[in-house]
Amino acid sequence: xxxxxxxxxxxxxxxxxxxxxxxxxxxxxxxxxxxxxxxxxxxxxxxxxxxxxxxxxxxxxxxxxxxxxxxxxxxxxxxxxxxxxxxxxxxxxxxxxxxxxxxxxxxxxxxxxxxxxxxxxxxxxxxxxxxxxxxxxxxxxxxxxxxxxxxxxxxxxxxxxxxxxxxxxxxxxxxxxxxxxxxxxxxxxxxxxxxxxxxxxxxxxxxxxxxxxxxxxxxxxxxxxxxxxxxxxxxxxxxxxxxxxxxxxxxxx
Numbered sequence: 593x594x595x596x597x598x599x600x601x602x603x604x605x606x607x608x609x610x611x612x613x614x615x616x617x618x619x620x621x622x623x624x625x626x627x628x629x630x631x632x633x634x635x636x637x638x639x640x641x642x643x644x645x646x647x648x649x650x651x652x653x654x655x656x657x658x659x660x661x662x663x664x665x666x667x668x669x670x671x672x673x674x675x676x677x678x679x680x681x682x683x684x685x686x687x688x689x690x691x692x693x694x695x696x697x698x699x700x701x702x703x704x705x706x707x708x709x710x711x712x713x714x715x716x717x718x719x720x721x722x723x724x725x726x727x728x729x730x731x732x733x734x735x736x737x738x739x740x741x742x743x744x745x746x747x748x749x750x751x752x753x754x755x756x757x758x759x760x761x762x763x764x765x766x767x768x769x770x771x772x773x774x775x776x777x778x779x780x781x782x783x784x785x786x787x788x789x790x791x792x793x794x795x796x797x798x799x800x801x802x803x804x805x806x807x808x809x810x811x812x813x814x815x816x817x818x819x820x821x822x823x824x825x826x827x828x829x830x831x832x833x834x835x836x837x838x839x840x841x842x843x844x845x
Contacts, residue, residue, distance in 0.1 A: 629665075629678050635692070647678030649687035649704075653715070656690060659698040664688055668706035668727030669745060691715035691733070703727040708746060726763060738775065750785070751838060754803060766845075769838045770807065772800040785842045787821050796821065808832055 622628060622640040631648030634640075638652060641660035646652075650665045658664060665688050667675045676682035685704030692715040696702070700719050705711045705728040714733035719725065723737045726745030734752045737743065741755045744763030749755070753767050756775030767773065768785035777794040786804060787796045799821045804814050809831065819825035820839070827839045 623660075627679055630681065631683065631687075632665075645679075647704075649683070649685070649710075650690070651687070652690045653692040655692055656694045656696070658696045659700070659721075661698050662696050662700045662702075664690070664696065664700075664702045666701050666703050668703045670706060670727070673706055685727075686710045688712075695719065697721045697723075697739075701725065703729075703745070706745070714751070720757075732769075750842060752803065752807070754800075769842050770800055770803050770835070772803055784821060784823070785839050786817055807835055809835070 619636040620634050620638045620640070623642040625642045626640045626644040628640065628646045629648035632646050632650045634652050635654035637655040639657045640646065641658060643661050644658050645663045647665040667673070667685060674684045676684035685706055687704055687710040688702055689710045690713045694713055694715065694717045696719045698721045700721065700723045702711060702713070702725045708728050711725060711727060711729055713731045716733055717731055717735045719737045720739040722740040724742045725731065726743055726747065728746040729743050730748040732749060732751040735749050736754045738755055738757040740758045743749065743761045744765060746763055747761050747765045749767045750769035752770045755773045756777065758775055759773045759777045759779065761767065761779045765779060766782040768783055768787060770786045771783050772788045773779060773783065773794065774788065774790035776792070777790050778792040779789060779794045783789045784796060786800050788798050788800045789796050799814065799817045801814055804817065813828065813830045816828035816830070820827060827836055827843070
């Protein structure tokens with residue numbers, strides 16, 4: 593239902609959606625034209641822009657910013673699985689779970705989980721315009737997904753990784769922590785920790801030097817990491833403690 597305001601420049605005004613069965617805190621800023629389905633749980637301090645679509649089931653933490661026309665909880669990309677009319681009360685899929693302080697930009701699609709569990713986005717991530725996050729994918733904390741990136745279903749992107757514009761990640765792929773996937777890369781296999789990956793098909797060409805510097809690594813530490821990325825040595829000494837712990841977690845997976 594929409595109301596119409598007449599005059600020389602008539603405008604269609606979307607009426608607020610009914611949210612009687614939706615847990616929406618009064619401290620969230622949800623535009624009246626956004627669709628928030630039953631089974632959506634919002635924390636506090638979230639912004640949901642005009643014409644965003646959150647069908648549910650979906651759990652969203654605190655202080656997230658979801659842009660106009662973003663879709664969080666679309667059906668997964670499987671031809672033979674149901675595509676329910678969630679806007680009409682139908683349900684299906686394993687949902688989406690999102691942490692805190694994420695920025696999900698315009699025309700992004702986050703699909704619901706279908707096979708192994710919900711699609712998950714951690715905290716402090718930036719997902720830029722036109723990106724597609726496939727069903728069951730997991731994005732850990734502090735990741736940047738640039739414009740028009742496609743993350744295939746059931747993939748896992750580890751913490752502090754950066755995926756450049758237009759990168760394509762094959763389903764069921766692991767992207768290691770603090771890795772850099774360059775723009776336009778077509779990733780057909782797993783990417784190691786702290787690696788720089790580029791090309792079609794993409795290959796590792798060394799360490800993610802810019803990311804390591806941003807973390808606070810000095811040039812000597814970065815030089816020792818080239819052997820680790822190449823697989824010829826273990827985790828070197830002299831790294832920041834949190835980085836050493838993250839690499840150790842990756843090695844122990």
